[in-house]
Amino acid sequence: MTVLILTSEEDVTADMVIHRLVQQGTPVLRVDPADIPGRVALTARITAGGEVAGHITTDRQSVELGDIRSVWLRRPGRPGAAATEQREWVATETERAFYGALRATGAPWMNHPDAVNRSRYKPWQLRAAHQAGMRVPDTIFTTVPADAEKFAADSPVIVKAVSGRHPEDPPVTLPTCRVQPGADFAGVAASATCLQREVAKGADLRLTVVGEQMFPCVIEPKDGQTLDWRWLPAEECTWAIRDIPAGLRASVQRYMATAGLVYAALDFAIDTSGEFWFLEANASGQFGFVEITTGAPISQAIADWLTHPSPTRATPCPG
Numbered sequence: 001m002t003v004l005i006l007t008s009e010e011d012v013t014a015d016m017v018i019h020r021l022v023q024q025g026t027p028v029l030r031v032d033p034a035d036i037p038g039r040v041a042l043t044a045r046i047t048a049g050g051e052v053a054g055h056i057t058t059d060r061q062s063v064e065l066g067d068i069r070s071v072w073l074r075r076p077g078r079p080g081a082a083a084t085e086q087r088e089w090v091a092t093e094t095e096r097a098f099y100g101a102l103r104a105t106g107a108p109w110m111n112h113p114d115a116v117n118r119s120r121y122k123p124w125q126l127r128a129a130h131q132a133g134m135r136v137p138d139t140i141f142t143t144v145p146a147d148a149e150k151f152a153a154d155s156p157v158i159v160k161a162v163s164g165r166h167p168e169d170p171p172v173t174l175p176t177c178r179v180q181p182g183a184d185f186a187g188v189a190a191s192a193t194c195l196q197r198e199v200a201k202g203a204d205l206r207l208t209v210v211g212e213q214m215f216p217c218v219i220e221p222k223d224g225q226t227l228d229w230r231w232l233p234a235e236e237c238t239w240a241i242r243d244i245p246a247g248l249r250a251s252v253q254r255y256m257a258t259a260g261l262v263y264a265a266l267d268f269a270i271d272t273s274g275e276f277w278f279l280e281a282n283a284s285g286q287f288g289f290v291e292i293t294t295g296a297p298i299s300q301a302i303a304d305w306l307t308h309p310s311p312t313r314a315t316p317c318p319g
Helices: 013-023 087-105 113-119 122-131 145-154 186-190 246-259 288-294 298-307
Strands: 002-007 028-031 041-046 052-057 062-064 068-075 139-142 157-160 193-197 201-210 213-221 237-241 263-271 276-282
Touching: 002 013, 013 028, 013 068, 013 288, 013 298, 041 087, 052 087, 068 087, 068 298, 113 122, 113 246, 122 139, 122 246, 122 276, 139 145, 145 186, 145 193, 201 246, 201 298, 213 288, 213 298, 237 288, 246 263, 246 276, 288 298
Parallel strands: 002 028, 002 068
Antiparallel strands: 041 052, 052 062, 139 193, 157 193, 201 213, 201 263, 213 237, 263 276
8 A cells, every 4th residue: 555645846855755665565656636637637427326536646756546645735735826827717726626535535634634734823822731731831922012012011922924935936934033121013004913021031942743742842043142043054053862751742742632643843942941841833843953963763664654544634634
């Protein structure tokens, strides 16, 4: 049976997992849904007896729908992206057919599309993390300048993107920034804005979760001042795999179960007293830089799960 990997051509991180799969003899097919229709062909049939049949075919290989072992929803393009006419219509028609066929197979997902879609909503994330037992900084999402100004008057705050990336071509990633005293919040009225109480950080934690396995990487900018380590070259930070408290592990597992996720990259701020504060969870977060820097076997863990998928969290919980 074959592992189906859905991701864009630009996703070099996926190659790390594909290499592991090939090494252990697991058949794999990599597909970018943006190539359907066109470079990738789809046929799906639901028979009168309720069976799912058909195939996904590229210029190099083909897989029968019933022969899909698991699906890794990594960083796929949008189906129908290559259409030259009626693009929105073609995209919607193709997306419903393609993902509908994969859902119909019953194959386990890393991660299920419903879970991925829900986890994109940051207010939902923060609430779910709190309910799972994690510390969450006080946060406001607002389009009201007066409310933003009042929130920022109480203590130091930071501003961050609600969705993560600006939809330009190429996409623009926005860093987390401190809000300076006396800032003008008039611009808040133009777009929903996320403000959050600043945690007095001693370090950051990038916690990569693969099924039941956790890879906690503590990241410390060498300058001791940088707010957002993602904007620093790797050599300007120290990286170390360290253990985390059992209570935090349990809370993370509860969050993953609530979110219906098999894989996620969670970010925490570690304050100067050693407490962990949940910031966000990315269902398609990068892991390659952690593995390259620390040697943590994350790609092997992903390959192992895809080869022998566990039913645990394979589909999202209701909520």
